[in-house]
Amino acid sequence: MIQDPRDRLVVALDLPSIAEAEAMIERIGDAVTFYKIGYRLAYAGGLALAPVLVKRGFKVFIDVKLHDIGNTVEEGVRSLSGLGATFVTVHAYPQTMRSAARGRANGLKVLGVTVLTSYDDDDAREAGYAASISDLVARRAAQAAEAGIDGIVCSGAEVAAVRAAIGSDRLIVCPGIRPAGSDIGDQKRVMTPREARAAGVDHVVVGRPILAAADPREAARAIVADLT
Numbered sequence: 001m002i003q004d005p006r007d008r009l010v011v012a013l014d015l016p017s018i019a020e021a022e023a024m025i026e027r028i029g030d031a032v033t034f035y036k037i038g039y040r041l042a043y044a045g046g047l048a049l050a051p052v053l054v055k056r057g058f059k060v061f062i063d064v065k066l067h068d069i070g071n072t073v074e075e076g077v078r079s080l081s082g083l084g085a086t087f088v089t090v091h092a093y094p095q096t097m098r099s100a101a102r103g104r105a106n107g108l109k110v111l112g113v114t115v116l117t118s119y120d121d122d123d124a125r126e127a128g129y130a131a132s133i134s135d136l137v138a139r140r141a142a143q144a145a146e147a148g149i150d151g152i153v154c155s156g157a158e159v160a161a162v163r164a165a166i167g168s169d170r171l172i173v174c175p176g177i178r179p180a181g182s183d184i185g186d187q188k189r190v191m192t193p194r195e196a197r198a199a200g201v202d203h204v205v206v207g208r209p210i211l212a213a214a215d216p217r218e219a220a221r222a223i224v225a226d227l228t
């Protein structure tokens with residue numbers, strides 16, 4: 001149960017260094033309680049920021065989208081469990097999800113990324129999938145529940161189908177969130193914060209619309225208001 005509405009928003013710290021991430025966190029102030037460390041920051045040494053943020057009372061989402069042989073995924077998730085983070089992502093393949101479930105410890109929750117929000121049906125076809133994105137997402141959500149992981153990453157358009165597949169005890173997290181009128185960038189399956197909330201999302205992930213805003217704190221506040 002989410003008590004503080006700010007916890008519904010996860011801000012993606014897609015920045016090139018810990019120093020720049022720290023400066024952004026300072027600018028955003030108390031408008032945000034939950035931060036995501038993804039490829040850009042993690043591969044620039046940013047995983048070290050996770051325990052620092054946890055110590056300061058923030059929640060942390062480690063978005064490394066693991067996908068490898070089972071043993072490697074299990075041990076990787078076990079290593080990441082030491083950071084004190086709340087979420088870690090893996091690609092939602094059955095073997096990968098089962099292995100991640102075995103490796104999680106210390107309260108770390110595993111989220112399965114169904115189909116990236118930068119994909120539409122043409123992109124899925126190009127990658128060799130005959131199924132539509134909505135079918136693929138529903139299938140992977142059901143497999144995530146079977147594998148016993150803690151939640152799903154999908155687009156806002158799939159929230160209802162995913163909820164039906166995973167029930168109310170698992171979490172739904174949506175990136176590809178764009179406040180009305182903001183630049184979509186490379187995202188293809190997008191929704192506004194308000195629409196995602198109405199669809200029943202637990203958390204939304206937002207990067208560029210906040211990081212690139214003239215006033216990131218105000219941009220974050222406006223999104224939290226739409227999620228409340």
Ligand SMILES: O=C(O)c1cc(=O)[nH]c(=O)n1[C@@H]1O[C@H](COP(=O)(O)O)[C@@H](O)[C@H]1O
Nearest residue numbers: 012038063115116117175176205206207208
């Ligand atoms: O796992 C994710 O967080 C993720 C999954 C997905 O399907 N789509 C997606 O955009 N993301 C991440 O969510 C963030 C979205 O950032 P913006 O498009 O800048 O709001 C990025 O850090 C992506 O890596």
